[in-house]
Amino acid sequence: MNPITLSPGAAFAIDRLKSRGYECYTVGGCVRDSLLGALPHDWDLTTSATPPEIKTAFADCRVIETGIQHGTVTVLYQKEPLEITTFRKDGAYADNRHPTAVTFSKTVEDDLSRRDFTVNAMAYHPEKGLIDLFGGREDLKNKLIRCVGDPETRFNEDGLRILRAVRFASALGFALEEATARAVRSCAFLLDGIAKERIREEFSKLLLGKTPAAILRDYPEVFARFLPEILPVPQRTLTFLKIAPLDLPLRLALLFGSAEDAKTALLRLRYDNETQKKTVDLIGLQAGEVDLSTVGLRRLLREYPAETVERLLALLECRGMDTHAAKEALQAILARGDCVSLQALAVSGNDLISLGVPAGKQVGAVLEALLDRVIDGGLPNEKAALLEAAKTLKK
Numbered sequence: 001m002n003p004i005t006l007s008p009g010a011a012f013a014i015d016r017l018k019s020r021g022y023e024c025y026t027v028g029g030c031v032r033d034s035l036l037g038a039l040p041h042d043w044d045l046t047t048s049a050t051p052p053e054i055k056t057a058f059a060d061c062r063v064i065e066t067g068i069q070h071g072t073v074t075v076l077y078q079k080e081p082l083e084i085t086t087f088r089k090d091g092a093y094a095d096n097r098h099p100t101a102v103t104f105s106k107t108v109e110d111d112l113s114r115r116d117f118t119v120n121a122m123a124y125h126p127e128k129g130l131i132d133l134f135g136g137r138e139d140l141k142n143k144l145i146r147c148v149g150d151p152e153t154r155f156n157e158d159g160l161r162i163l164r165a166v167r168f169a170s171a172l173g174f175a176l177e178e179a180t181a182r183a184v185r186s187c188a189f190l191l192d193g194i195a196k197e198r199i200r201e202e203f204s205k206l207l208l209g210k211t212p213a214a215i216l217r218d219y220p221e222v223f224a225r226f227l228p229e230i231l232p233v234p235q236r237t238l239t240f241l242k243i244a245p246l247d248l249p250l251r252l253a254l255l256f257g258s259a260e261d262a263k264t265a266l267l268r269l270r271y272d273n274e275t276q277k278k279t280v281d282l283i284g285l286q287a288g289e290v291d292l293s294t295v296g297l298r299r300l301l302r303e304y305p306a307e308t309v310e311r312l313l314a315l316l317e318c319r320g321m322d323t324h325a326a327k328e329a330l331q332a333i334l335a336r337g338d339c340v341s342l343q344a345l346a347v348s349g350n351d352l353i354s355l356g357v358p359a360g361k362q363v364g365a366v367l368e369a370l371l372d373r374v375i376d377g378g379l380p381n382e383k384a385a386l387l388e389a390a391k392t393l394k395k
């Protein structure tokens with residue numbers, strides 16, 4: 001396993017709290033990722049100090065009360081955000097979603113016991129070293145996701161953990177430990193009671209992980225609860241997914257058989273409008289005949305942003321098409337700045353009116369016709385040539 005090098009902010013926070021007599025550790029994802037040799041994207045800290053005590057200890061820093069009722073305070077140290085949370089012990093769970101009471105605790109052991117998986121339940125302190133009560137390090141070595149405690153009990157406390165189990169397996173390229181895997185299957189129905197936004201967040205991370213194809217193949221019971229449209233996932237989709245770039249709309253588009261299914265499902269999971277549109281556009285585009293010639297690409301660029309066209313080529317490549325020439329053609333179009341919109345056309349509506357085209361609908365129609373011909377390569381995007389052509393078009 002790799003050594004853990006604290007970020008400047010994490011080192012500062014641990015030091016500051018120590019000088020005031022509190023315990024403090026880095027915990028969760030940052031410990032896991034460091035041990036795996038990956039750079040953590042943020043550093044979470046857990047401490048014996050209560051939120052008001054944390055605020056006092058960092059009175060000279062910017063402090064944001066992110067989730068003070070859950071014991072979380074965000075401290076900004078030279079622009080690095082540090083989530084500092086008081087040691088917690090979860091009370092009883094009333095509804096397999098929210099613990100009825102979150103109580104603060106005096107021990108890091110309590111805090112680690114409430115965490116979901118062994119690999120997420122390790123704490124680290126630069127002097128005390130790694131605190132690993134549940135064999136997280138061993139599971140990291142063996143690439144296993146294992147619940148802390150009895151899996152069925154933990155899933156009944158919070159159903160989202162079922163999806164989190166497969167999310168971490170996909171993200172890290174791990175397998176589920178046997179008892180955890182069994183409980184994921186037998187408890188999958190508990191996902192019905194979980195907020196769709198929380199499901200969406202975990203599902204997106206799963207899809208953008210290392211091994212989403214293996215997870216979709218092995219745990220259909222989970223996806224049946226919130227994405228029945230994608231089941232059964234065809235073998236070829238799994239193959240495409242394995243080589244797909246890390247792009248959410250593209251990976252989503254691969255999953256659905258039709259734009260209609262995608263619309264229904266993405267709306268249900270409350271994906272933002274932009275992701276919905278990008279995904280549905282992509283499905284529509286790849287379903288039809290795609291003309292990848294320079295003219296065909298320019299026609300696409302007239303309707304869709306360059307990003308969508310690039311994504312379409314990437315999708316077709318996943319599906320086994322040779323898109324080398326099309327990619328070069330697209331880059332050339334963008335580099336030359338070929339005209340693909342009315343705004344870029346070398347004549348304006350006013351130019352046409354001066355030429356005698358009656359103001360109103362006809363101006364638009366002539367402009368569109370000119371743009372057609374520029375895109376098709378029949379006319380250069382030059383004022384004189386366009387005005388000349390407009391004279392014949394207006395008749």
Ligand code: ATP
Binds near residue numbers: 115160205
């Ligand atoms: P990522 O890199 O995806 O952010 P992470 O481990 O930081 O990974 P988060 O979802 O940010 O994951 O959660 C932070 C930590 O909080 C986890 O590592 C885990 O210890 C704990 N945790 C989060 N959600 C739950 C949950 N539903 N049940 C128990 N513990 C949880």
Ligand code: MG
Binds near residue numbers: 029
């Ligand atoms: Mg995190």
